[in-house]
Every structure is written in structure tokens, then in C-alpha cells.
Amino acid sequence: MNNYDEQPRRVINADVGLNRFLTKMYGWMALAILLSAVAAFYVSTTPALMSIFVGPTRWLPIIVWFVFPFIVTGQALKRPSLSFTLLMVYALITGGVFSMYSLIYSGGTLVSAFVSSAILFIVMALFGTFTKRDLSRVGAQATSALIALIIAFVINMFLQSPAIAYVFSFIGVIIFTALTASDSQKMKQIYLNSDGSASSTTGIAVIGAMQLYLDFVNLFIFLLQIFGGFGNRD
Template structure:
């Protein structure tokens, strides 16, 4: 993970392309690592290991864990991008282990459909965030406020256990992370263009960006899968 001299070409199309190529590559690798560990958990390791999480592994717990690790990885990446990268891959492996039970709960068809749908939404919205001239700052503020409401509703539903509320929350969460994907992409572009002013290297920003985009993709996937599972009747 050698640093390349992005600061000489900040704001240049070549520099931005290199930065996002690295960011997307690391984000994609994190998704791949999660997928491998999820598959191994469900097929090679014991079912008891996967069932530690099982159907009780709620999206609210997933989100809390994601936020905690996000802060830790971002802090580490600022000081040492290599350490941040290692932590990101370790976190991706942990999340894959945690998600192994999806192969026991959901059909392969629904898992594949959720992945393809998430990839399509993520790709199109990230491209939009990269290319749009519109300032998405206000959008980010609004969706973060909506996310707080979703968290509160998810906590309440841990006691109500309503499948209808789960469905509504999942749909709203998909919308939130669809918008956040565009916002986070634009934010990363802005941070890269101002990397000299904020005093963070492009390699550090690439790790931070990979983590942010990984979180967006993972939340899209989990909630799309939950929606498909409810409609398909294979969600516990």
C-alpha cells in the first residue's frame, strides 16, 4: 500500500480516478471477504456457530456494530492507512462470520437477488454522487435524521416483534442508504479535493471511504434481503 503523489494532481481528473479506483477496490475486497466468511460459516463450520446469531441477529445490532467499528477504523486510518486497511479487512471477516446464518434463513435465490439489487442501487447512486453538480449536504443531513428515527423504531420493535414494522423499517432503510451512497461518494470527492487543507493523506481517505461505502452497501443488502425474505416467506 504505497502512497502515490495524489496531492500534485488534486482536483485533476486523473487524481480523482486513481483515488476512487483504490477506494472501490478496497470496498469491493471487503465485500468479497465478507461473502467468503459468510459462506464458510454456513457450509464448512458448524451450524451452531452460525446460529449464535441466527434470526435474532437484528439489523439494529448490525448498525450499532458497524458504527463502532467505523469510528475505530477511521481513527486508525488517519494515523496509519496500512493499519486502517488491516482493520477494515478484519471487520469484513467478522461481518461475514456474523452473516453466515443468512444461508440458513434465506433462499439462495433471495440472497442472489438482494446482492444484485444492492449492487445495482449502489453502483448507480455512487456514480450519481460522483458526477452530480448538486450539493447533497442537505440530503445527508436529512437522511441521518431519518436514520435516528429508524434506530428508535427498530429498538421499539424488538419488544413489539411486528413483521409489518420490520418491513416498513427495511423499506425506509433501503431508501436512506440509497441516498447515503450518493452523499458519501460526493463527500469523499470533496474530502479528496481538500486533502491538503484537512491534513489527511489520500491513502487514509481511501480506507475511510472504503469503510463508508462498505457500510452503505451492506445495509442495502441486509434490508433488501429482509424485504425479499418477508415477501418470499423465508424470513424468520
């Protein structure tokens, strides 16, 4: 056998595996977004379901909404199939939680925020996936900024300043724009450093889909607040 033929063959196989991984990760992330959109619409048009998210029991789905990402990522490498199922369940719960926005914002505002989020996410995900520049430092800085933003949000809960909250929304968009690019690159590198087994690849794809889904969701929330003027339904 000609040894000179082995290197190109390995490179081609690696590219094929990477493309399959990226297709799986982004495909599952897109499916989660679709499920959330369908769930949000269905819950917002079904009073019985809506009461779960706006009535006395509203805290239960919100608590589950915050806890689920840790369960999904924690089980991804151990039980990939279960983790994928939980990701889809989480997407449905998120849709239910987001149905409350239909009581605050107009349909035009919701659509504008969603389309803007999708365009911004796609651009930054493509950049993060294909750029040769190391974005790990950008991701670390964005994560630090996110922690600071969360602390500032808690402080503003007592100040109740709409102007400060409005400024925070712009900062949030910048942070999650950077995180989208860095997370896309990070998941690509994690796959390339993995053993390439089916279970490992599936688990990493679930983790990536979960992380990128959260990036998109937060982009949507902050853009919705900017477009909607914080509670202006007109």
C-alpha cells in the same frame, strides 16, 4: 516557461489524482464485499465455524462487528496501513455474521438481494460522484431519518410487529440509497480538500471504503428482508 500552460496542467494532474483516489476507494470497498461473500459462504458450509456465530459465543463477533468501524475510521489518517488491514478483517467478520442468514433465507433470495443491492449502489455511487448538485443537505436529512429509524426499530422490538418492520425495511432502503449518493460525493470533496499526500490519500480512501461498505451492507440487509419476507425460507 509559458504561464498559460500551467493551469491546464494542474487541472489534468488533479483529475489524475482524483481518478486514482476513486479507483483505490471503490476498489477496496469492492474487495471488502468480496471477502465478506467468500467468508459467508465458507462459514455457512463449515459447522465448526458456524457454531461460533450461532452458538453461545455469538455475541462476541457481533460486538466486534459493531465496534470495528469506529476503530478503522479512527486510525485511518494516523495508521493507514493498519486501518486497511482492519477493514479487511472487519469484512471477514461481517461475512461470518451474515452466514446466519443462510439459515433463514433461501439461496435465491440471498442472490436476488445481493444483485439488487449492487445495482442500486453502483447507480447511486456514480450519481453522487459525478453530479454537480450539492448533496450535503440530502445526506444530513438521511442521517436524521436513520437516527429516527433506529429509535423506531428499538420500539418495535417490544411491539414485535412484522408489518411495521416490513415498512421500516423500505424506509431503510430509501435512507441508504440517499446516503450512498451523498457519501460518495462527500468523500470526493474530502479528497479534493486534502493536501494530496500519499498517507492522507490512503487514509481518506480507507475511510471512504469503510463508509460505502457500510452503506452497501445496510442496503443488502434491508432488501434481503423485503425479498425474504422476514424469515420465509421457502
